[in-house]
Amino acid sequence: NAGVTQTPKFRILKIGQSMTLQCTQDMNHNYMYWYRQDPGMGLKLIYYSVGAGITDKGEVPNGYNVSRSTTEDFPLRLELAAPSQTSVYFCASSYTDTSYNEQFFGPGTRLTVL
Amino acid sequence: QKEVEQNSGPLSVPEGAIASLNCTYSDRGSQSFFWYRQYSGKSPELIMSIYSNGDKEDGRFTAQLNKASQYVSLLIRDSQPSDSATYLCAVNVFTGGGNKLTFGTGTQLKVEL
Numbered sequence: 001n002a003g004v005t006q007t008p009k010f011r012i013l014k015i016g017q018s019m020t021l022q023c024t025q026d027m028n029h030n031y032m033y034w035y036r037q038d039p040g041m042g043l044k045l046i047y048y049s050v051g052a053g054i055t056d057k058g059e060v061p062n063g064y065n066v067s068r069s070t071t072e073d074f075p076l077r078l079e080l081a082a083p084s085q086t087s088v089y090f091c092a093s094s095y096t097d098t099s100y101n102e103q104f105f106g107p108g109t110r111l112t113v114l
Numbered sequence: 115q116k117e118v119e120q121n122s123g124p125l126s127v128p129e130g131a132i133a134s135l136n137c138t139y140s141d142r143g144s145q146s147f148f149w150y151r152q153y154s155g156k157s158p159e160l161i162m163s164i165y166s167n168g169d170k171e172d173g174r175f176t177a178q179l180n181k182a183s184q185y186v187s188l189l190i191r192d193s194q195p196s197d198s199a200t201y202l203c204a205v206n207v208f209t210g211g212g213n214k215l216t217f218g219t220g221t222q223l224k225v226e227l
Contacts, residue, residue, distance in 0.1 A: 040122070042118070042202065042216075042217035042219045042220065043158070043202070043215075043217040045215075048214070050212070058214070090157055098213060100146055100163075101146070101206060101213055101215065102148065102160055103160070103204075103215060105150075105157040105159070106157060108156075108157045
């Protein structure tokens with residue numbers, strides 16, 4: 001099992017550009033999450049999905065969009081990139097969304113917007 | 115008040131000593147608690163989960179939970195330089211949208227030779 005994989009590892013965007021961060025998991029987890037982590041800050045939830053076709057906003061969704069067409073994939077779309085979106089983005093998945101929701105993280109995408 | 119609070123550190127301990135990392139949380143209804151280890155430039159790695167009051171041991175790691183005091187801790191025995199990392203405390207919080215993890219900002223641990 002590869003677990004959770006993310007591409008690209010690094011990306012530099014210009015202000016106003018758009019991009020899609022890819023996330024794939026091979027653990028057959030229904031639940032998937034996107035977080036961002038800024039220096040010295042905790043992880044902030046951007047969007048999450050409880051299964052194919054079902055997504056919902058997290059704590060900091062503005063400027064982002066998601067889709068979930070398959071169990072395995074959960075891409076995150078940035079439209080009109082802004083410097084405030086410079087961050088490290090982590091995708092995670094879990095088997096359940098009960099209180100026992102152990103989440104497993106991908107390696108992350110480091111994004112810089114200039 | 116932050117939902118999950120951790121001392122940012124750095125916490126410095128000598129090799130072979132016990133490292134004690136602490137976390138407090140504000141939601142009394144939280145039922146599940148997790149410790150993640152994050153090396154610099156890497157992703158968080160789940161190392162411990164604890165769901166009931168008391169101690170849970172796994173190798174050199176012991177998680178301790180006290181729901182009455184809203185306090186969870188992680189002890190690392192026989193600390194090694196390879197334990198140097200940031201340790202994130204995560205607490206499950208039930209919201210209208212379901213169960214979500216809220217993360218603390220992490221405690222940086224440095225194990226010195």
